Amino acid sequence: MAEPGPVHSAALPTVLPTVLIVGGGFGGLRAARALAGAPVRVVLVDRQNHHLFQPLLYQVASATLSPADIAAPIRHVLRTQGNAEVVLAEVASVDLEARQVQLREGAPLAYDFLILAAGSRSSYFGRDAWAELAPGLKTLDDALEMRRRFLLTFERAEQEEDPEIRREWLTFVIVGGGPTGVELAGTLKEMARLSLPREFRRIRTDRARVILVEAGPCILANFGSGLSEKAVQGLERIGVEVRLGQPITAIDARAVELGGERIPTRTVLWAAGVSAVPLGAGLGAPLDRLGRVVVEPDLSLAGHPEVFVVGDLAAFAHGPEGPLPGVAPVAIQQGAAAAANLLATLAGRPRRVFRYRDKGSMATLGRGKAVAHIGRLSFTGYPAWLAWLFIHLMLLVDFRSRVFVFFEWLWAYLTTQPRARLILGKRDLRS
Amino acid sequence: MAEPGPVHSAALPTVLPTVLIVGGGFGGLRAARALAGAPVRVVLVDRQNHHLFQPLLYQVASATLSPADIAAPIRHVLRTQGNAEVVLAEVASVDLEARQVQLREGAPLAYDFLILAAGSRSSYFGRDAWAELAPGLKTLDDALEMRRRFLLTFERAEQEEDPEIRREWLTFVIVGGGPTGVELAGTLKEMARLSLPREFRRIRTDRARVILVEAGPCILANFGSGLSEKAVQGLERIGVEVRLGQPITAIDARAVELGGERIPTRTVLWAAGVSAVPLGAGLGAPLDRLGRVVVEPDLSLAGHPEVFVVGDLAAFAHGPEGPLPGVAPVAIQQGAAAAANLLATLAGRPRRVFRYRDKGSMATLGRGKAVAHIGRLSFTGYPAWLAWLFIHLMLLVDFRSRVFVFFEWLWAYLTTQPRARLILGKRDLRS
Numbered sequence: 047m048a049e050p051g052p053v054h055s056a057a058l059p060t061v062l063p064t065v066l067i068v069g070g071g072f073g074g075l076r077a078a079r080a081l082a083g084a085p086v087r088v089v090l091v092d093r094q095n096h097h098l099f100q101p102l103l104y105q106v107a108s109a110t111l112s113p114a115d116i117a118a119p120i121r122h123v124l125r126t127q128g129n130a131e132v133v134l135a136e137v138a139s140v141d142l143e144a145r146q147v148q149l150r151e152g153a154p155l156a157y158d159f160l161i162l163a164a165g166s167r168s169s170y171f172g173r174d175a176w177a178e179l180a181p182g183l184k185t186l187d188d189a190l191e192m193r194r195r196f197l198l199t200f201e202r203a204e205q206e207e208d209p210e211i212r213r214e215w216l217t218f219v220i221v222g223g224g225p226t227g228v229e230l231a232g233t234l235k236e237m238a239r240l241s242l243p244r245e246f247r248r249i250r251t252d253r254a255r256v257i258l259v260e261a262g263p264c265i266l267a268n269f270g271s272g273l274s275e276k277a278v279q280g281l282e283r284i285g286v287e288v289r290l291g292q293p294i295t296a297i298d299a300r301a302v303e304l305g306g307e308r309i310p311t312r313t314v315l316w317a318a319g320v321s322a323v324p325l326g327a328g329l330g331a332p333l334d335r336l337g338r339v340v341v342e343p344d345l346s347l348a349g350h351p352e353v354f355v356v357g358d359l360a361a362f363a364h365g366p367e368g369p370l371p372g373v374a375p376v377a378i379q380q381g382a383a384a385a386a387n388l389l390a391t392l393a394g395r396p397r398r399v400f401r402y403r404d405k406g407s408m409a410t411l412g413r414g415k416a417v418a419h420i421g422r423l424s425f426t427g428y429p430a431w432l433a434w435l436f437i438h439l440m441l442l443v444d445f446r447s448r449v450f451v452f453f454e455w456l457w458a459y460l461t462t463q464p465r466a467r468l469i470l471g472k473r474d475l476r477s
Numbered sequence: 478m479a480e481p482g483p484v485h486s487a488a489l490p491t492v493l494p495t496v497l498i499v500g501g502g503f504g505g506l507r508a509a510r511a512l513a514g515a516p517v518r519v520v521l522v523d524r525q526n527h528h529l530f531q532p533l534l535y536q537v538a539s540a541t542l543s544p545a546d547i548a549a550p551i552r553h554v555l556r557t558q559g560n561a562e563v564v565l566a567e568v569a570s571v572d573l574e575a576r577q578v579q580l581r582e583g584a585p586l587a588y589d590f591l592i593l594a595a596g597s598r599s600s601y602f603g604r605d606a607w608a609e610l611a612p613g614l615k616t617l618d619d620a621l622e623m624r625r626r627f628l629l630t631f632e633r634a635e636q637e638e639d640p641e642i643r644r645e646w647l648t649f650v651i652v653g654g655g656p657t658g659v660e661l662a663g664t665l666k667e668m669a670r671l672s673l674p675r676e677f678r679r680i681r682t683d684r685a686r687v688i689l690v691e692a693g694p695c696i697l698a699n700f701g702s703g704l705s706e707k708a709v710q711g712l713e714r715i716g717v718e719v720r721l722g723q724p725i726t727a728i729d730a731r732a733v734e735l736g737g738e739r740i741p742t743r744t745v746l747w748a749a750g751v752s753a754v755p756l757g758a759g760l761g762a763p764l765d766r767l768g769r770v771v772v773e774p775d776l777s778l779a780g781h782p783e784v785f786v787v788g789d790l791a792a793f794a795h796g797p798e799g800p801l802p803g804v805a806p807v808a809i810q811q812g813a814a815a816a817a818n819l820l821a822t823l824a825g826r827p828r829r830v831f832r833y834r835d836k837g838s839m840a841t842l843g844r845g846k847a848v849a850h851i852g853r854l855s856f857t858g859y860p861a862w863l864a865w866l867f868i869h870l871m872l873l874v875d876f877r878s879r880v881f882v883f884f885e886w887l888w889a890y891l892t893t894q895p896r897a898r899l900i901l902g903k904r905d906l907r908s
Contacts, residue, residue, distance in 0.1 A: 457881075
């Protein structure tokens with residue numbers, strides 16, 4: 047194996063193996079970076095031009111942060127990595143035999159190694175009609191649409207004369223008690239309670255109902271004992287209503303139904319679940335019930351050691367942890383491990399079995415409130431919130447985002463007036 | 478007249494006259510603020526929820542600033558003004574006899590006084606088919622669409638094998654040599670020259686052609702002698718091509734035509750002119766050639782002393798300055814003057830004739846370069862650029878924007894890497 051070191055693409059002999067990475071999220075980007083300086087040509091394909099820091103996406107939906115705060119152009123992140131190039135394109139399918147990837151438009155891309163890190167999308171468990179009624183939260187466009195709907199409801203409530211319809215406008219239902227649903231519910235309630243009241247003359251925004259609905263018996267199910275109850279208490283203290291064990295049975299333009307009850311609302315936001323992107327279905331490998339590709343212990347595809355699948359697209363069920371959740375730390379560790387195994391093969395060394403190291407979980411509940419477990423430690427309240435702030439700032443992909451997000455948060459905390467409360471897009475004020 | 482002072486809307490007797498303001502831009506917002514504490518009920522209607530600092534809109538188009546940096550929710554700006562309320566709605570027409578305003582949706586709004594400050598929109602001088610091919614720059618949505626097109630062209634050029642088509646992608650034509658066109662050309666060229674080169678592997682973004690086309694004999698025509706030539710020199714020094722005296726005669730998806738020459742390009746941006754919104758046409762008053770409503774010396778509508786027209790919607794041709802241009806300082810001063818005349822009438826005092834005080838004009842040409850005239854002083858280069866920075870920061874409507882824009886500019890200046898380079902919206906990568 048050649049001495050690792052910076053290699054400029056112009057100087058790359060064409061015999062270098064091509065590593066094609068599909069997806070510039072946590073898994074794909076980490077894999078690309080792990081291949082810096084290696085004697086390979088890295089081609090990263092994504093249909094977006096930016097890497098997105100998804101754990102903070104709900105803060106764009108709640109008008110706290112701007113898109114540029116939590117996203118960086120993939121090209122920018124990889125600009126100094128001479129052996130990497132970036133292609134903005136959507137992958138349609140993988141031809142395992144020909145070792146090439148078909149794009150929606152343009153010529154196919156050939157590979158010697160393939161790392162599939164194409165992620166997941168909102169899933170409505172077969173109720174596809176709900177997608178329009180209850181938008182999900184996976185992309186910046188999703189977040190901007192959610193922000194638009196959230197801010198517009200107050201405008202409509204302010205203009206509404208009928209008190210009953212006004213109450214419908216001021217009722218928000220968030221479906222799904224995972225971290226996204228919990229954090230979204232907390233931040234929307236805080237916005238209505240702290241930021242908006244002085245701006246409206248006819249409505250009391252602090253009386254807006256925010257209802258968090260979870261079909262299972264508890265929220266933040268994989269946070270472990272105690273934290274789930276603490277989270278419910280924390281949310282209820284700021285006024286969020288939490289409904290447990292009640293799956294949504296119907297959604298229409300004016301209400302949701304759960305547990306036989308009909309709750310009138312004009313705004314339903316979906317954080318109930320994701321499934322893998324359909325790309326995995328064409329690989330011929332077994333899929334789990336979320337559509338994720340079952341992978342080998344080394345993260346490769348059975349029968350195709352040159353193909354790795356990582357992150358939300360992968361179902362990794364080996365080892366004591368059982369099936370791993372679709373969260374950023376799993377994707378990051380798998381991206382690094384896939385790159386390491388690929389380099390091991392190139393160097394004639396054996397591959398390693400992937401082992402996930404769970405560093406903990408945390409979720410904010412509102413201003414100064416959070417729940418967290420790190421290792422065996424569980425903590426709540428202000429200390430957990432500070433830990434959350436610090437860790438999320440550190441995880442932001444580059445220095446500039448850290449600085450700006452820090453100041454946005456400081457501003458929002460001191461003034462209760464986050465800056466991004468803009469209604470953009472569609473001109474039709476009624477839809 | 479009652480003692481001016483803070484009045485809370487809940488305490489307002491219904492006999493207070495209603496001042497309806499259409500438009501939350503510079504003119505309308507200034508008028509609303511000038512009525513703070515006065516014994517009137519102020520209702521401000523806008524179809525957007527935000528006041529927009531239009532002079533910096535080109536920096537959103539060029540991916541330097543985020544929308545939240547140059548826009549503030551109108552409700553937020555007026556939140557402490559107890560006699561003001563804000564309605565998010567689009568005005569369809571004015572019924573001068575009934576003294577009410579029809580909305581596109583919802584019940585009409587009655588008024589005792591009306592201040593029309595609805596502004597202008599991009600004008601294609603009858604070539605409406607050009608609107609799709611050459612987007613204008615009036616709203617945040619426009620700016621985001623321009624940013625999307627600008628950033629996508631480099632992605633397409635990077636993927637293009639045909640060198641001729643690649644050159645088409647890397648050619649940008651900006652139509653219109655006013656401040657918007659000049660600043661847009663300068664900032665796009667700087668982005669291509671300083672920010673993007675390291676991110677692409679196949680194309681030389683610094684060789685992208687940016688062509689500024691002006692139909693008249695000089696750019697920045699109303700900046701006065703000398704500065705126009707200086708501006709051309711400044712732009713040419715950073716590589717912008719300036720074409721003077723050549724109106725565009727045709728635009729299609731792959732080229733523009735001017736002066737008998739066909740310039741292949743895939744990106745045409747429109748900064749060539751505006752006309753007043755059509756609202757003025759239904760008032761029965763004479764309009765000027767830009768569709769602006771000719772107003773009386775006190776800014777009122779002839780025969781309707783209860784109606785004022787200000788800003789881009791007004792044609793004010795009294796006084797030595799002749800017809801006033803559609804710029805922010807004119808709108809701001811007229812908004813304040815209309816409010817003052819309205820209060821004079823309420824108090825039984827005579828109205829004043831509006832007089833515009835021209836404080837100067839300035840435009841940036843790129844990093845560290847600008848042209849400015851303030852009073853009789855003309856200056857260029859670094860001093861003009863610093864003056865531009867300082868004055869625009871001071872004019873930003875609230876403190877928070879100032880702070881964040883200052884840091885965004887500082888960051889962009891020190892690193893040449895502005896943060897907002899995101900491609901959002903439409904998923905079709907080819908359109």
